[in-house]
Amino acid sequence: MTGGGTAGHVTPNLALVPKLKQKGFEIKYIGSKDGIEKEIIEKEKIQYYSISSGKLRRYFDFKNFSDPFKVAKGLFEALKILSKEKPNVVFSKGGFVAVPVVMAATIKKIPVVAHESDITPGLANKLSAPFCNKLCVTFPESLNYVKNNKGVLTGSPIRDDIINGDIIKGKNIAGFKTNKPIILVMGGSLGSKVINDALREKLDELLKEFNIIHICGKGNFDKSLDKIEGYAQFEYVSNELSHLMKSSDYVVSRAGSNSIFEFLSLQKPMLLIPLSKKASRGDQILNANSFKKEGFCLVLEEENLNKDTLFESIQRLKKEGTVLKNAMRKSSMSNGVEAIINVIMDNMKK
Structure with a gap:
């Protein structure tokens, strides 16, 4: 290899x-x-x-x-x-x-x-x-x-450990005490400042409806938000990721191919925010649009990302989650x- x-x-x-x-x-x-x-x-x-x-x-x-x-x-x-x-x-x-x-x-x-x-x-x-x-x-x-x-x-x-994650372990790792729907937010292996900022600016409103797992990237941990009920932030996770993914009801993520196919295999309704062409060769945009065409996800372009569009897109994700899940269930390429x-x-x- x-x-x-x-x-x-x-x-x-x-x-x-x-x-x-x-x-x-x-x-x-x-x-x-x-x-x-x-x-x-x-x-x-x-x-x-x-x-x-x-x-x-x-x-x-x-x-x-x-x-x-x-x-x-x-x-x-x-x-x-x-x-x-x-x-x-x-x-x-x-x-x-x-x-x-x-x-x-x-x-x-x-x-x-x-x-x-x-x-x-x-x-x-x-x-x-x-x-x-x-x-x-x-x-x-x-x-x-x-x-x-x-x-x-x-x-x-897809690795077996991703597929075999444990929902209860994921909730315990996050320390959640309520049964609200869980959103997993992640911005790639290094994190994403624009996603982090938009999420944290709407945190109070989102936490009324959801528990949130936020993988924010190394150096992006905000100590002032560390004790907020229903908000679990991590700089980086390794072995715990499979459990956190399994316990999540919705995902907000960049559109790297490996990650989105893991979400597909787990049938997680996803909101994808691909890296813009300013910061990449545009492959994540193509990935996201392909999944959108298949009916697997919603897409929010980075240029249009702010606290309000993120909040609105998550509300739509919750509303259309069942439709997205049904499309993923029928897929043969998971x-x-x-x-x-x-x-x-x-x-x-x-």
Whole structure:
């Protein structure tokens, strides 16, 4: 396995690991020397190999002149690792570190299966695609961006612990004493100041109807709100997240692909506030609009976000929650673990 740069390029791999081990696979991982993937993978007691990794940028930066040498070094390091391990297949989740690994696998005639979370492939997967046997995609629209019949619609892999969260544990972690409906508010792994501010400005009104779990991001904890009944704020959660998600009746979130497919698998009515194009390449906007088209969510654009529009959208979410839930219940793309493993098995070097 390979992939790194953000948690979104790593954690979906972990959803596949238990099922792959059940089928007799031995798992090894190639990542960068100092990326987030190293800590995540080593915690899982999976053997980890580090290689050099240069960042691939669409914009001008002087590092663009030095980083190709890091990629070349990473290619030679990946070739050495693959020569030693002789894997039957390489699975790539994308990110900059994956490019030299995928290229090395092709040189060694090792089949490569990759997975793209967003509707439009990221730069790393665009560069990797010619070297892949198959590119698994999460959204139906993504097939339009994959050439040579390599695209396979699988959905996103969801970890068992997300699906198996406990409602009672979630309520106990949050410390709620009433049975009001619960809203989970989260702004991505780093939090979102605009979502935090809009929520907190309407907190008194919202708490009349809801209990609120607020994952606000590191450094965004507000001590002045710490003792308010029905409001549980966390800078960051890890093992507790599955229980908090399971106990929630509604979700307000950014529109990262991994997260929204977790909400889909749990059938949580969601209000999505995608990152604007000013702060991203626009992939979250596409993700959110795709889910809106399927009838899974409501969308509030960041440019239109303020305390009043957030409050109004949450009221609408409560009103339309049953309709959204029914649409999600009928969906066939809630968990892609089995579909991705089938693609891996079909393309494995015998």
